[in-house]
Amino acid sequence: xxxxDVAKKARVSVATVSRTLNNVGSVDARLAKRVRNAVKELGYxxxxxxxxxxxxxxxxxxxxxxxxxxxxxxxxxxxxxTLAVENGxxxxxxxxxxxxxxxxxxxxxxxxxxxxGVAVLTFGMEDALLQHLRVRELPLVFVDVGPRAPRVTNxxxxxxxxIQQAIRHLAALGHERIGFICGPTELRSARxxxxxxxxxxxxxxxxxxxEYIVQGGHKLEGGKLAYCQLSxxxxxxxxxxxxxxxxxxxxxxxxxxxxxxxxxDLSVVGFDDTRLADYIVPPLTTIQMSxxxxxxxxxxxxxxxxxxKVPTPEGTEYVLTTHFVxxxxxxxxxxxxx
Numbered sequence: 490x491x492x493x494d495v496a497k498k499a500r501v502s503v504a505t506v507s508r509t510l511n512n513v514g515s516v517d518a519r520l521a522k523r524v525r526n527a528v529k530e531l532g533y534x535x536x537x538x539x540x541x542x543x544x545x546x547x548x549x550x551x552x553x554x555x556x557x558x559x560x561x562x563x564x565x566x567x568x569x570x571t572l573a574v575e576n577g578x579x580x581x582x583x584x585x586x587x588x589x590x591x592x593x594x595x596x597x598x599x600x601x602x603x604x605x606g607v608a609v610l611t612f613g614m615e616d617a618l619l620q621h622l623r624v625r626e627l628p629l630v631f632v633d634v635g636p637r638a639p640r641v642t643n644x645x646x647x648x649x650x651x652i653q654q655a656i657r658h659l660a661a662l663g664h665e666r667i668g669f670i671c672g673p674t675e676l677r678s679a680r681x682x683x684x685x686x687x688x689x690x691x692x693x694x695x696x697x698x699x700e701y702i703v704q705g706g707h708k709l710e711g712g713k714l715a716y717c718q719l720s721x722x723x724x725x726x727x728x729x730x731x732x733x734x735x736x737x738x739x740x741x742x743x744x745x746x747x748x749x750x751x752x753x754d755l756s757v758v759g760f761d762d763t764r765l766a767d768y769i770v771p772p773l774t775t776i777q778m779s780x781x782x783x784x785x786x787x788x789x790x791x792x793x794x795x796x797x798k799v800p801t802p803e804g805t806e807y808v809l810t811t812h813f814v815x816x817x818x819x820x821x822x823x824x825x826x827x
Contacts, residue, residue, distance in 0.1 A: 553611055581599060612633065630791055671732045672707045712735065727823065741771075762814050771816070777812045
């Protein structure tokens with residue numbers, strides 16, 4: 490089926506059909522309604538590439554995430570896609586699984602598809618690839634790593650707010666031996682969470698013991714292995730703050746395998762507040778970094794930048810604040826060790 494069939498059915502010119510479908514110029518409301526009715530009746534699907542040639546826009550946004558299997562990302566994808574559909578956009582989704590080569594392939598796919606903008610919500614990106622996208626002057630959104638430059642939006646996460654609340658909560662319960670299981674230290678977001686932990690501990694006059702800081706890699710297995718290491722210490726921590734919920738769930742599983750009870754023997758705090766956190770046993774006390782808010786900020790930033798005729802010289806910045814969410818995986822330290 491061709492666009493001419495739609496024009497004939499709607500009794501309008503091909504140009505009117507094209508302008509209606511591409512939202513280019515003004516079309517009389519009655520004619521536009523006839524065009525849309527004809528499209529629906531005929532089951533016509535416009536050629537996206539042809540539309541892009543007419544409008545200069547593909548009406549496709551790229552979305553890059555770290556890994557689909559991590560429960561943190563599905564809600565981001567779902568929220569981003571819902572907003573895209575509501576605004577007449579499609580999304581081109583890809584995941585990097587923390588692999589620089591996969592990231593390079595993802596960037597190439599975005600460029601070849603002539604996307605109108607890209608949201609890189611990976612919490613870690615190679616600087617060279619970031620530059621690779623920037624030189625094409627695409628609207629871009631990053632988390633924590635975005636440079637101050639035209640067409641670039643950076644979403645800065647306030648990790649300190651939620652982590653401070655968590656540490657104050659643990660200190661108020663009587664914990665002094667508090668450990669931290671961090672993410673991969675090559676990720677800026679992981680380093681930022683570790684720095685927030687250290688600053689928060691100083692804020693309640695508690696010492697940070699180097700042996701209590703172990704890398705968990707943001708994985709279930711990493712959480713299990715990290716707690717295996719910590720449990721061998723003579724004075725093991727009575728409370729652990731984990732860099733994400735997956736790590737925390739791994740810790741809880743390993744504690745169970747060692748015959749320990751959470752929170753009676755060990756208090757555990759996660760980070761992210763994924764949907765899974767409220768359904769494990771015990772429900773996980775965690776720090777919320779709203780996936781829905783993150784996706785909404787990213788999409789609207791791309792949309793606004795696409796509509797902006799003159800870019801701001803230093804780009805745009807948004808702040809996403811974290812919040813402490815109390816559930817049942819934290820309690821006072823064991824009396825025998827308190």
